[in-house]
Amino acid sequence: MSNLLMAGKKVLVVGIANDKSIAYGVAKKLHEQGAELAITYLNDKAERFVR
Structure with a gap:
């Protein structure tokens, strides 16, 4: 079983x-x-920061 909870999801x-923005932190965790x-x-x- 994969540990990638968001695998296959588009966000x-x-x-x-x-x-330091909240959006950056969210994007980083979703990508991980x-x-x-x-x-x-x-x-x-x-x-x-996006690249």
Whole structure:
């Protein structure tokens, strides 16, 4: 049995601003659990946290 609870799930995370934002933490944990992510971010400065 896999430990990836979100494997095969598709998730939209909206509004990543930086590595201290709640959206960033949520996206990180979802990714660790195997979710496929679609992400929006605040501006060009925030893009580096998404990549």
